[in-house]
Amino acid sequence: MAMSSKEISESNQASRIEFLTAVRHALGHSAQGLPPAPDARPEIQEKLLRQVPVGDPRRVERWIQQARANGVTVLRTNTEGIQAALDELLTGRSVKSIMVNLADLPEDGVAGHLQSQGYQIHLWTDPDCEKLVFQCDAGITDCRYGLADTGALMVWSDPGFGRSTTLTIPLHIVLVPAVRIVSDMIDALPHVLRDTGGRMASNVVIINGPSKTADIEMNLVTGVHGPKYLCAIVID
Amino acid sequence: MKVSLFVTCLTDLFAPDVGMAVVKTLEHFGCSVDFPTAQTCCGQPAFNNGFPAEARALAVKMIDVFHDADYIVTPSGSCCAMIRDHYIELFHDDPDQRKLAEDFVARCYEYVEFLTKILKVDMTGLTLPKDEKFTYHFTCHLRGLGATGEPAIRLLKQLGGAQFTELEKSEQCCGFGGTFAIKYSDISGAMVRDKVECGVKTGAQTMIVNDGGCAMNIGGACHRMEAPFRVRHIAQVIAAAVEHTAGANVS
Amino acid sequence: MTSTLESQSAPKRRMSLPVFHPDFMTEAHSASADTALHAALDNSVTKKDYGRRSSLAELPDADGLRQLAGDIKRHTLDHLDYYLELLERNIIKHGGKVYFAATREQANDLIVNIAQRTGSKLVVKSKSMVSEETELNDALIAAGIEPLETDLGEFILQVDHDHPTHIVMPVIHKNAAEIGRVFERYFKTPFTDNPQELAEMARVYLRNRFNQADMGISGVNFAIAETGSIVLCTNEGNGRMCTTRPRIHVALMGMEKVIPSLDDLPVFLKLLARSASGQALTQYTNIITGCRRPGEHDGPEEFHLIIMDNGRAKILAGEYRDTLRCIRCGACLNACPIYRKVGGRTYGSVYPGPIGALLTPLFNGLENHKHLPHASSLCGACFEACPVKINIPEFLIKLKRDQVEQGITTAPERIIFKLWSWGLRHGWSYRLGQIAQRVMMRSIGNKDGWIKKLPPPAQGWTAHRDFPMPPKHDFRYVYKQYRAIQQRGK
Numbered sequence: 001m002a003m004s005s006k007e008i009s010e011s012n013q014a015s016r017i018e019f020l021t022a023v024r025h026a027l028g029h030s031a032q033g034l035p036p037a038p039d040a041r042p043e044i045q046e047k048l049l050r051q052v053p054v055g056d057p058r059r060v061e062r063w064i065q066q067a068r069a070n071g072v073t074v075l076r077t078n079t080e081g082i083q084a085a086l087d088e089l090l091t092g093r094s095v096k097s098i099m100v101n102l103a104d105l106p107e108d109g110v111a112g113h114l115q116s117q118g119y120q121i122h123l124w125t126d127p128d129c130e131k132l133v134f135q136c137d138a139g140i141t142d143c144r145y146g147l148a149d150t151g152a153l154m155v156w157s158d159p160g161f162g163r164s165t166t167l168t169i170p171l172h173i174v175l176v177p178a179v180r181i182v183s184d185m186i187d188a189l190p191h192v193l194r195d196t197g198g199r200m201a202s203n204v205v206i207i208n209g210p211s212k213t214a215d216i217e218m219n220l221v222t223g224v225h226g227p228k229y230l231c232a233i234v235i236d
Numbered sequence: 237m238k239v240s241l242f243v244t245c246l247t248d249l250f251a252p253d254v255g256m257a258v259v260k261t262l263e264h265f266g267c268s269v270d271f272p273t274a275q276t277c278c279g280q281p282a283f284n285n286g287f288p289a290e291a292r293a294l295a296v297k298m299i300d301v302f303h304d305a306d307y308i309v310t311p312s313g314s315c316c317a318m319i320r321d322h323y324i325e326l327f328h329d330d331p332d333q334r335k336l337a338e339d340f341v342a343r344c345y346e347y348v349e350f351l352t353k354i355l356k357v358d359m360t361g362l363t364l365p366k367d368e369k370f371t372y373h374f375t376c377h378l379r380g381l382g383a384t385g386e387p388a389i390r391l392l393k394q395l396g397g398a399q400f401t402e403l404e405k406s407e408q409c410c411g412f413g414g415t416f417a418i419k420y421s422d423i424s425g426a427m428v429r430d431k432v433e434c435g436v437k438t439g440a441q442t443m444i445v446n447d448g449g450c451a452m453n454i455g456g457a458c459h460r461m462e463a464p465f466r467v468r469h470i471a472q473v474i475a476a477a478v479e480h481t482a483g484a485n486v487s
Numbered sequence: 488m489t490s491t492l493e494s495q496s497a498p499k500r501r502m503s504l505p506v507f508h509p510d511f512m513t514e515a516h517s518a519s520a521d522t523a524l525h526a527a528l529d530n531s532v533t534k535k536d537y538g539r540r541s542s543l544a545e546l547p548d549a550d551g552l553r554q555l556a557g558d559i560k561r562h563t564l565d566h567l568d569y570y571l572e573l574l575e576r577n578i579i580k581h582g583g584k585v586y587f588a589a590t591r592e593q594a595n596d597l598i599v600n601i602a603q604r605t606g607s608k609l610v611v612k613s614k615s616m617v618s619e620e621t622e623l624n625d626a627l628i629a630a631g632i633e634p635l636e637t638d639l640g641e642f643i644l645q646v647d648h649d650h651p652t653h654i655v656m657p658v659i660h661k662n663a664a665e666i667g668r669v670f671e672r673y674f675k676t677p678f679t680d681n682p683q684e685l686a687e688m689a690r691v692y693l694r695n696r697f698n699q700a701d702m703g704i705s706g707v708n709f710a711i712a713e714t715g716s717i718v719l720c721t722n723e724g725n726g727r728m729c730t731t732r733p734r735i736h737v738a739l740m741g742m743e744k745v746i747p748s749l750d751d752l753p754v755f756l757k758l759l760a761r762s763a764s765g766q767a768l769t770q771y772t773n774i775i776t777g778c779r780r781p782g783e784h785d786g787p788e789e790f791h792l793i794i795m796d797n798g799r800a801k802i803l804a805g806e807y808r809d810t811l812r813c814i815r816c817g818a819c820l821n822a823c824p825i826y827r828k829v830g831g832r833t834y835g836s837v838y839p840g841p842i843g844a845l846l847t848p849l850f851n852g853l854e855n856h857k858h859l860p861h862a863s864s865l866c867g868a869c870f871e872a873c874p875v876k877i878n879i880p881e882f883l884i885k886l887k888r889d890q891v892e893q894g895i896t897t898a899p900e901r902i903i904f905k906l907w908s909w910g911l912r913h914g915w916s917y918r919l920g921q922i923a924q925r926v927m928m929r930s931i932g933n934k935d936g937w938i939k940k941l942p943p944p945a946q947g948w949t950a951h952r953d954f955p956m957p958p959k960h961d962f963r964y965v966y967k968q969y970r971a972i973q974q975r976g977k
Contacts, residue, residue, distance in 0.1 A: 012586050012597075019587035019796055023568045023742070026804035033573075036566045042558035044750050048551045049757060130785045134698060150767045159782030163731045167724060186753050192774070193714070193749065200581070200714045202786055203731070204774040206756075211724040212770055215640035215656065217663045218531050219682035224639060224690055225697075226724025226771065243962050245911075249921050250955050252962035256969065271966055276911040282904050284865055286887030286896065290908035297912055376866035405533065409824040413864025420862050421947025422519035426828040427864075428952060430525070456952035459937050 051149040052183040059148040063181045064234060066151025070209035071222065073231040082175065083113045085233045086140070089173055093229075095137040096120055099129070103161035105142045105175055114140075124162050133162070139169035139227075144195070145188045146181035146234075152208040153232070154188050156201035163203050172227035178236045237355070239267045240305035242298075242344075244312040245277045246448035254448065257475035258311050258347055264478045265355050274301045280318040281414050283326075292326045296333065299323075299340045307354065308344045311471055313447045314414075316346040317380030346378070347471055348446055352387040362477040363396030363484070370473075371403040371440040371465075373410060373431065373454065375447040388446060388470055395477050403443070404434040412453040428457040435465050444470050502851040503591060503798035505622055507650055508835045511858040518829040524660070525828060531659045532821040538765020539818055539872060545767070546757065556754050557876035560812035563747055564803060570712040570745045571794060577715025581777030583790035594795045595626035598704065598737055601791055602632050605735050607701035611693075613719065613726035614638035615706030616654060616815055617739050617795060619837045623704070635700070637693050637725035639686060646673045652831025652839060655763050655817035660830055693725070703729030703787065707740035708814070709755055710792070713748035716776040717792065720759055720769040727773055736778060736787035742794050743803075743811040755814060758874040762818040798850045810845050810882060812875040819869035819879060825862060834859065841869035841879045845886070853890050860886035925957040932956030 024030070052059060064074050075085045090098075100111045101124040111121050122132045133139065141161070143153040153174055157163050166172055182188050185206075192204055211226030222228050239262055243255040259269045279294035298319075302308050310316050323341055327334040351357045370392055374385040385406060393400050411417060411427025418424075431454055435443045443458075443465055445451050455467040508514065518524055543549040563570055575585040588594035594617075602610060610627060612618065612634055624634040624645070636645040640657035644650065647669045651657030658666070667680035670688055679685060705726055709718040717738050719726045730736050746755065752774075760766040779786035802811055820826050820840030831839035836847040836856075844863065848856040860883045869879040890896045910916040932938045938954040940946065948954055 015589060015593065016587045019589050019794075020568055020571065022589065022796065022800040023571065023803065026800045027565065027568060029568055033569050035569055036562065040562060040566075041747070042555055042562055044754065045551075045555065048546075048548050048555055049753055051545070051547065124784060133785075152768060157780075157783060157786065159780070159784075162783070162785045163727070164785045167727050167731060185756065189749060189753060200716055200774070200776040202581075202775070202777055202780045202783065204776075205727065206768065206772040208766075208768040208770050208772075210770070211722070213639050213686060213723050215638075215643070215658055216666055216682040216685055217527075217661075218534070218659075219663070221682050221686040224686055224723040224725070225637070225693065225728050245917075245921075248962045249924060249957045252958055252960065252965045255962040256965055259966065259969070271963075273963065274914055276914070276917045279908070279911075282908055284884060284887075285900075285904060286884065286889075286891045287901075287904045287908070288888060290904050293908055294911055376864070376868065379867040379871055407868070408827070409864045409866035409868065411824070411864060413866070416861075416864045418945050418947045420515065421950055422516045423825055423828055423862065424864070424947075425951025426519040426525065427824055430828070452955055453952065456937070456948075456954055459953040460951070 046186065049186050050184050054183055054187065056148065056183050059183050060178045060181050060234065063146050063148040063151055066148065067232055068151070070151050071230070072151065072209055073229070074234060075232070076234040076236065078236045082110065082233060082235060086110065086114065086173065087117065089231045089233070090119070090138065093138070093171060095171065097122065097136045098138045098140060099124070099133045099136040099165050099169060100140045101162055101165040102140070102142045102175065103144065103155070103158065105177070110140060124160065124165070129162065130164065133164040134168050136169050138171040138173065139165040140173045140175070141165050142175040142177070143180065145191060146176050147185050147188050147206070148181055149184045150208055152185075152206050154204065154206050156192065156196075156204040158201060163205075166205065166207060167226055170223060170227055171229045171231070173231045173233065176232050176234045178234055181234075237267045238306045239269050239350075240302055240308050241269055241271045242275060242278075242302070242308050242310040242315070243271065244310060244315050244448055246452065247311055250452060251448055251469065254311055254451075254469040254471055257469065257471035258309065261471060261474045261478055262309065265351070265357050267355070272301045272305070278315045278318050280315060283318065283322055284414055288326060291322075295323050295326050295337065299336050302340060302343070303336075305343060307350065308340075309347055309350045310344070311347045311446070311448065311469060313346050313375040313381065314377035314449060316344055316349070317377040319344050321380045346381060346383070346446065348388045348391065349381065349383060351391065357391070359391055359394040359474065359477070362394070362474070362481045364398055364473070364477050365480040367397040367399065368442055369399045369401060369440045370442050370444055371401050371435060371438040372406060372444045373403060373435075373450060374407045375445055375450050376407070376409045378446065388444065392444065392470070392473065395473070401438045401440050403438055405430070410450050410454050412449040414449065417453060424453075428453050429461070432457045432461050432463050436463055440465055442473070443467050444473060446470055502855065504620055504837050504847055504850045506835055506847075506851065506855070507832075509855075511833060511835060511862065514833040514835065515829050515862065518833050524830050527659060527662065528827045528830060531656060532653070532827060535764045536818070536821040536872065539762050539821065542761040542765040542767060546761075552754065552758060553874050553876050556758055556874055557812060559746065559751050559754060560875050561809065563745060564743065564808055564811055567742065567745070567803065570747060571742060574710055574712040574715060574745050577712065578777065578790075578792055579715075581715050583715070583777045583792060586791065586793045588793055588795045588797070591621035591795065591797045594621050594739060594793055594797070595623055597793050598623060598739070599626055599630045599632065601735065601737055602627065602702055603630065605701065605789070607735055608632060609696065609700045610634045610702045610704055611637050611697055611700040611729045611733060612641070613703070613705040613721065613729040614641050614657070615704065615739055616837065617706055617741050618704065619651065620797065621739070621795070623739070634704075635693070635696055637697070637729060639689055639723060642689055642693065643669055650832075653817060653820055654815050654838065654840070660832060697728045697732045700733040702735040702737060703733040704737045704739065705730050707738050707744050708759070709752065710740055710745045711749055711752060711774075712745050714776060716774050718752065719773040719775065720756075720771070721773070722770045724771060727771055730773070730775060731786055734788045735791070736775075736789065737791045737793065739793045739795065742796055742799055743813070759814060759816055762872065762874040763816040802849050806885065807845070807849055807882060809877055810842070810849065812877050813842050814875060816874055818872040818874060822868040822872035824864065824866060824868065842877070845879060845882050848886060853886060853893060854895055857890070857895060860890065921961060925961065928954075928957050929959075
């Protein structure tokens, strides 16, 4: 018989005290949960971590190079060229339905253009979007940041931006504003707290290429559960 | 420079020519070499099997035997690593003995380390008796000395007539591991067979090592498998070049 | 040779880690002769080890970064109570629930309870070594709940009723043909050994089940105390599916997985994938803080974190505390020359390889795993590979010391080493020993200078290679002659 919430909470309180007491005892701590002395902390040194210099003028080129090495198809254009780039990436891939979910960039232009090209467009504001995204052939998102050290993309969720569009569709196209490409992971991660006013988003993902596995005799197979094809349009 | 040789128990019994090669080559490079006869064993087998007290007793003796040596040089990478990594901590509860150990450790060198870091030898003037293709097995305990295979390979490449070829998985342990080769002989056997097969693939005539245990293990497997290459300690190769060049100079 | 360690007897105490078989020596014997296994391992773990080295060389100071990672882990372990409470507070702040499980049974009970309370009948699982530790799937099945592994390797093992043999690459012991047969039986489809086709079969099957599942269970690579987040590093996307599609997300972690702050995360992210396989990053690094927020349209409705002890506090208390630094990257397995010859199955435990050789006896008792600390040549490759600088060879020697002190090492071995050490302390007994060995070995050697068969207890050596016969004169003699000749020459 399943325990009720109250029963779980009571038994958990007892377990919790027992557990933490065991840990404190193991460490020889008598007092409860005291923070370590400030100078006990190992110092995080940038020189050990940084692979691309801050503000590197070639960071966009670096990002493109690394992303391509990761198996991402990358096109580079300006705002006027976005629609043509989308057309190029979607042609010949038997795409019928597309989920468009942009966190920061305006959706209207993209959605309107693709509709005019004959694609069935869904937006994250549609009812049943959670179900629809599972059935779409392609997903178009933007990203919060691009990371030039590895060619990765960073996205995070909020009420307007879901988790699923970057995950459940076989073809994922990302609009990457060049101004959002930072030099290194250590430049991007602080934004996760800073940009959201100090409150972590429910779901942050750093995407480093298409879904893959080598579990079967070390043979590389792409598109296992996440997208098989990852494409990026870098927008100057 | 005055050097005292720590020959190691294995080299003493099984490979006296390696010990002599160390003596002669160090003399060639300008050292005077002595051999304190009271030496026995560094204690590694006892220590590695969980008998630190037994190892400690032998360490006390070793430190005493070499107490007035300026430099102590050994042809065994693993023995040197035993001394450098563990001798000081063996005396953690004895400050006086610990000080002696620290002093001893500071004077101990593995053979190639001594040639490259202290003597800083240049072997470009030396020539081998005949052209030879070498490959090099990285004795894993050199890791304990913070060393890589680079210094040994660099020295070998300097020798006239030496052609060097890379060994696949050169840093993979050959399977000696002291008592491991006997207690876990099936695993050890598989490891040494792999090492010999990699050696055969290089087409080299000689595989060079810096440790008596590796030499016995790989050499024994080579003989059993009738491999086309022989195993030599690096000191033997350098000694052959020294002797050949000296002979050539005389005539 | 008859082992100096007594043969494995029935376990004397409750074991925190499940053991799949107790017989290291028998398994090692057959695995050592299995050249197909060796080839498969060279194709996988050896390649990953080389990948590790070349990708770490891309970092500005890989050794310095490993030192820092080790220091952060050491610091966190030294103040683990503080960081666990901080983690708990911050998870609760973001609407999640935290439970503390002292034993693996408690961990399983908590998860079963959550499943029952939420009416969860189908559970999809992302790869979690801790769930192997608790044998969670068996507990769920016993409670009438269906667990489904979604990591491709774990899925293959689940349908074949087999166990992972590597921490990161669970199914390297099976080749494509064997996997093909497993799927042929399970899906009742024509046989194929094409990896693309096999992966596609699993993908299509699992995709629907992600949506049907009520609960997703994940492990935790890192838990960030400061932000109340858990981090999952995966490649396939199944981890994200498990923690996005079902309405309940349960995460299970060993208590040592916590790190202090978001600033610490890149230290580990820049080391983990490089150490595990040579990639700069896994395809997906997922930082999860709680569950779906108001206004969001996807994500789970509930988030539960179970923090487990299961014997870790005991390890924390002693001189083996640093073994808890482990971030489960598998680099030590990949570097280990013994692992490359015997494979993961030989270790018989949830955690194989060098870290397993430490953890298994620490969790389960040295008396239950007598061989694990010894089956090592102490080459140090594992220490060199470890991103958090766990000195595995040092700890293995400590374990052997403990075995001697606990009387697990047999009397004959203890006596041999005492005699040997005594004999070597005196010049005369050393010389006598050398002479005796020389005489004995020369009497059994061949004319070509080699011995084909050594007597017990050393017969294992000559089972696999010849043994050199000691020369007629030892070094001392030759050296003395050399000096005598030099003197005469003067």
